[in-house]
Amino acid sequence: MPITDAFLDTLRSIVGDKAVLTDGGDLDPHLREERGLYRGQATVAVKPATTEEVSAVVKACAAAGVSIVPQGGNTGLCGGAVSDAGQVILSLSRMNRIRAINPIDFTITVEAGVILEDVQTAALEADRFFPLALGAQGSCQIGGNLATNAGGLNVLRYGNTRDLCLGLEVVLADGTVWNGLKALGKDNTGFALKHLFIGGEGALGIITAAVMKLYPRPLEKQTALCAVDDVAQVPALLALARAMSGDQVSAFELVARFGLELACRHLDGVTDPFEDAHPWYVLAEFSSTRAGTDLRAVFEGFLETAFEQGIISDAVIAESGQQEASFWRMREGLPEAQKHEGASIKHDVAVPVARVPEFLDRAIAGVVAALPGLRPCPFGHVGDGNIHFNLTQPEGMDPKAYLGHWEEMNRIVHDIVVDMGGSISAEHGVGRLKVDEIIHYKSAAEIEVMRKVKVALDPQNLLNPGVVVRI
Amino acid sequence: MPITDAFLDTLRSIVGDKAVLTDGGDLDPHLREERGLYRGQATVAVKPATTEEVSAVVKACAAAGVSIVPQGGNTGLCGGAVSDAGQVILSLSRMNRIRAINPIDFTITVEAGVILEDVQTAALEADRFFPLALGAQGSCQIGGNLATNAGGLNVLRYGNTRDLCLGLEVVLADGTVWNGLKALGKDNTGFALKHLFIGGEGALGIITAAVMKLYPRPLEKQTALCAVDDVAQVPALLALARAMSGDQVSAFELVARFGLELACRHLDGVTDPFEDAHPWYVLAEFSSTRAGTDLRAVFEGFLETAFEQGIISDAVIAESGQQEASFWRMREGLPEAQKHEGASIKHDVAVPVARVPEFLDRAIAGVVAALPGLRPCPFGHVGDGNIHFNLTQPEGMDPKAYLGHWEEMNRIVHDIVVDMGGSISAEHGVGRLKVDEIIHYKSAAEIEVMRKVKVALDPQNLLNPGVVVRI
Numbered sequence: 001m002p003i004t005d006a007f008l009d010t011l012r013s014i015v016g017d018k019a020v021l022t023d024g025g026d027l028d029p030h031l032r033e034e035r036g037l038y039r040g041q042a043t044v045a046v047k048p049a050t051t052e053e054v055s056a057v058v059k060a061c062a063a064a065g066v067s068i069v070p071q072g073g074n075t076g077l078c079g080g081a082v083s084d085a086g087q088v089i090l091s092l093s094r095m096n097r098i099r100a101i102n103p104i105d106f107t108i109t110v111e112a113g114v115i116l117e118d119v120q121t122a123a124l125e126a127d128r129f130f131p132l133a134l135g136a137q138g139s140c141q142i143g144g145n146l147a148t149n150a151g152g153l154n155v156l157r158y159g160n161t162r163d164l165c166l167g168l169e170v171v172l173a174d175g176t177v178w179n180g181l182k183a184l185g186k187d188n189t190g191f192a193l194k195h196l197f198i199g200g201e202g203a204l205g206i207i208t209a210a211v212m213k214l215y216p217r218p219l220e221k222q223t224a225l226c227a228v229d230d231v232a233q234v235p236a237l238l239a240l241a242r243a244m245s246g247d248q249v250s251a252f253e254l255v256a257r258f259g260l261e262l263a264c265r266h267l268d269g270v271t272d273p274f275e276d277a278h279p280w281y282v283l284a285e286f287s288s289t290r291a292g293t294d295l296r297a298v299f300e301g302f303l304e305t306a307f308e309q310g311i312i313s314d315a316v317i318a319e320s321g322q323q324e325a326s327f328w329r330m331r332e333g334l335p336e337a338q339k340h341e342g343a344s345i346k347h348d349v350a351v352p353v354a355r356v357p358e359f360l361d362r363a364i365a366g367v368v369a370a371l372p373g374l375r376p377c378p379f380g381h382v383g384d385g386n387i388h389f390n391l392t393q394p395e396g397m398d399p400k401a402y403l404g405h406w407e408e409m410n411r412i413v414h415d416i417v418v419d420m421g422g423s424i425s426a427e428h429g430v431g432r433l434k435v436d437e438i439i440h441y442k443s444a445a446e447i448e449v450m451r452k453v454k455v456a457l458d459p460q461n462l463l464n465p466g467v468v469v470r471i
Numbered sequence: 472m473p474i475t476d477a478f479l480d481t482l483r484s485i486v487g488d489k490a491v492l493t494d495g496g497d498l499d500p501h502l503r504e505e506r507g508l509y510r511g512q513a514t515v516a517v518k519p520a521t522t523e524e525v526s527a528v529v530k531a532c533a534a535a536g537v538s539i540v541p542q543g544g545n546t547g548l549c550g551g552a553v554s555d556a557g558q559v560i561l562s563l564s565r566m567n568r569i570r571a572i573n574p575i576d577f578t579i580t581v582e583a584g585v586i587l588e589d590v591q592t593a594a595l596e597a598d599r600f601f602p603l604a605l606g607a608q609g610s611c612q613i614g615g616n617l618a619t620n621a622g623g624l625n626v627l628r629y630g631n632t633r634d635l636c637l638g639l640e641v642v643l644a645d646g647t648v649w650n651g652l653k654a655l656g657k658d659n660t661g662f663a664l665k666h667l668f669i670g671g672e673g674a675l676g677i678i679t680a681a682v683m684k685l686y687p688r689p690l691e692k693q694t695a696l697c698a699v700d701d702v703a704q705v706p707a708l709l710a711l712a713r714a715m716s717g718d719q720v721s722a723f724e725l726v727a728r729f730g731l732e733l734a735c736r737h738l739d740g741v742t743d744p745f746e747d748a749h750p751w752y753v754l755a756e757f758s759s760t761r762a763g764t765d766l767r768a769v770f771e772g773f774l775e776t777a778f779e780q781g782i783i784s785d786a787v788i789a790e791s792g793q794q795e796a797s798f799w800r801m802r803e804g805l806p807e808a809q810k811h812e813g814a815s816i817k818h819d820v821a822v823p824v825a826r827v828p829e830f831l832d833r834a835i836a837g838v839v840a841a842l843p844g845l846r847p848c849p850f851g852h853v854g855d856g857n858i859h860f861n862l863t864q865p866e867g868m869d870p871k872a873y874l875g876h877w878e879e880m881n882r883i884v885h886d887i888v889v890d891m892g893g894s895i896s897a898e899h900g901v902g903r904l905k906v907d908e909i910i911h912y913k914s915a916a917e918i919e920v921m922r923k924v925k926v927a928l929d930p931q932n933l934l935n936p937g938v939v940v941r942i
Binding site: 102103104105106107148149151155156159160162163172176177178179180181182183184185186187188189190191192193195196198199200204215216235236239242243244245246247248288289290293294298350351352353354381383384385386421422423424425426427428429430434438442443445446449450452453454455456457468469 | 573574575576577578619620622626627630631633634643647648649650651652653654655656657658659660661662663664666667669670671675686687706707710713714715716717718719759760761764765769821822823824825852854855856857892893894895896897898899900901905909913914916917920921923924925926927928939940
């Protein structure tokens with residue numbers, strides 16, 4: 001359906017003139033796409049300020065047969081917030097109130113448009129900790145984190161966004177508001193509707209508010225960079241860390257030698273702390289929510305045991321905040337460092353933790369055989385089995401020509417992942433980017449169940465059509 | 472549809488003669504109901520041994536228009552495995568293989584019919600810990616635990632059954648097998664179908680196998696009984712415990728004075744460890760998965776601080792395994808102790824932890840006003856906000872006459888629970904028992920979404936019809 005002036009007037013009557021954007025400059029932030037793979041084509045974005053306004057907008061769109069692209073901070077990496085011409089972008093940015101914080105209950109109730117960093121800050125101000133943390137936290141919104149079930153840096157210890165959510169408020173496809181804002185650790189009164197909307201990428205309902213869990217603040221931390229000569233030992237290193245720490249491992253990140261070299265070459269303040277070169281590194285962190293513990297001794301004991309058992313060949317404990325920051329700068333700056341070496345083909349995959357070494361062996365051999373000179377730069381949250389299997393282009397190759405190999409590399413890497421019982425999108429979601437890829441790999445039965453759920457909840461296909469599943 | 476001889480022959484051809492039970496004696500365990508509120512009426516129970524057999528049975532039932540009651544250990548408390556005449560009971564008991572255990576990955580892959588205690592034992596034999604623990608663990612099955620999202624004693628630290636599950640294998644309503652047996656901590660490739668079947672009580676699909684999480688073994692533990700004079704202080708006590716322990720609280724159970732008195736009166740080996748009477752008690756436990764820690768000192772520090780802040784008025788630390796067992800015998804024996812005092816009306820409710828005291832004040836006042844002489848015996852997992860709000864009959868009253876007040880008490884208690892944003896079934900589920908109760912309390916929107924999901928996944932209404940939701 002085309003967007004008519006009468007329809008725009010209806011939207012204005014619901015949210016006010018200023019909250020209906022039709023001007024190019026105002027619209028632009030809602031049309032850009034993080035990786036530059038797409039550009040939104042919508043000519044209108046609407047910014048409701050309340051749940052009631054979201055409901056009224058959805059009802060108006062349903063009546064007019066206009067489909068809706070819900071949008072949070074628009075920082076997703078799979079094109080889940082990209083619009084077509086004739087669609088309405090529904091931005092949650094103005095729904096940015098923290099409705100309640102309850103330190104005794106360890107809960108916070110937030111509207112969908114609250115910036116992730118503002119949730120973290122509000123928790124700290126109440127002497128609590130909100131563990132969700134990721135690169136885009138200064139601009140992504142908690143509603144988008146929920147809709148994509150965001151992962152990030154603290155999944156090993158605290159779980160994905162899904163695991164941090166107690167209750168939701170959702171506007172359904174017909175505009176009805178479902179109030180599931182329960183702050184309960186236990187509630188077995190029917191199907192787990194909450195979990196359909198979390199990770200549903202806005203295709204089943206529009207999340208307008210959530211009750212999230214808080215935790216005691218981490219008060220002590222020990223960080224080390226470990227040198228690993230045989231990547232096959234990495235799962236054993238993690239198991240040892242879990243056992244010896246009393247499950248207080250808060251980070252366990254893998255980096256290949258090539259990644260460390262790139263980081264040292266291109267990032268300020270990053271140096272190789274070891275005398276010798278090693279093929280793999282693990283950035284390991286233990287943390288405690290108590291102060292004054294024996295965490296340092298426990299951490300040293302873990303590293304000594306790992307060394308004695310031949311699991312690691314060396315380790316450097318961060319002896320200052322500066323050194324710790326340098327280790328993390330190395331890890332977190334890898335995508336930036338890669339840019340200096342030309343184009344990258346990227347994969348966000350997961351396999352069972354114990355099979356990460358086998359995956360790396362097979363996938364590295366596969367891609368290098370297919371394109372000699374290609375430089376694998378795998379890194380990531382190996383504690384979750386999640387590898388960002390990034391591939392830097394061969395030296396001197398034309399970047400565009402290199403990116404032309406993306407589909408071919410996808411097939412090689414994803415075939416191995418699926419063969420190993422893995423996931424081709426560990427934390428970034430499906431969006432528009434991977435709809436065909438999941439159809440290719442999932443069983444017909446699973447795609448059919450997803451289609452049935454979509455049709456049941458959104459029979460007019462009004463909510464983010466074409467994202468996650470096509471009907 | 473009536474069960475015909477031809478249909479029975481079809482079932483026999485799938486699972487073998489011995490696995491189709493039609494004899495009264497063989498059937499009896501499948502017809503009994505834990506609380507004696509119902510009795511199953513089916514004339515046939517079928518016991519497939521493999522996923523393929525489950526699939527074939529479901530296809531045969533779908534073709535014949537015969538509906539199915541999936542059954543695990545048949546220990547549920549809400550009538551979720553009760554059959555009508557003309558239905559087939561599908562027992563998963565013969566699917567009792569542990570398919571794989573992977574200590575490095577901290578995962579175990581089990582078939583639905585494995586007894587919960589056998590999962591725990593297999594984990595311990597691999598030097599790992601499976602935290603799900605509840606009264607029926609010697610006879611309930613993991614498939615039933617998943618289908619009802621069972622809670623139990625370790626939810627505060629490890630979550631509900633839902634939180635312990637990584638992947639599922641499910642036979643759908645048309646007999647198709649969905650293989651979602653992923654051993655992944657991260658997988659964002661579409662709607663979270665797993666979470667529909669977990670807690671779905673067999674109404675959306677039949678769980679045949681699961682990948683469950685394992686944990687490092689707890690190696691140290693400290694247990695105390697705390698005397699609390701003002702129940703309003705209980706949430707603050709929990710928050711202090713979480714903060715001072717570094718989130719190592721593994722149990723936090725509330726018991727009223729009346730419960731302690733009953734336990735001392737009726738249970739062997741239970742005595743009141745305090746000189747004075749106190750209105751409330753908290754059984755608190757810290758545990759660590761490391762040995763040789765300062766857990767005792769931390770625990771003592773917590774109790775001292777709580778005493779100094781006036782949150783508790785006394786505490787006794789268990790100084791022996793025997794004393795610890797006595798504390799737990801007191802807590803776990805409460806339902807048994809109650810039986811000696813006549814009939815009980817029971818509720819399994821949850822409210823936000825911080826509102827537990829307000830709930831207790833209001834609910835106790837409400838039921839006592841409605842039926843003078845009634846003796847409230849609330850206890851339970853207050854760390855999850857989950858109270859088993861059990862009401863012992865007035866002394867000398869006819870038990871049957873007392874139980875006639877069940878509906879009236881339900882209304883009083885559940886009205887307060889719902890008014891406080893709580894749950895009327897925290898861990899036991901809906902089954903047949905609470906279908907009308909959730910219709911009464913949930914919004915029409917929520918019931919309608921549940922109905923739509925049920926119709927989408929089971930359009931013939933073949934899977935456990937009438938359980939959770941009616942269509």
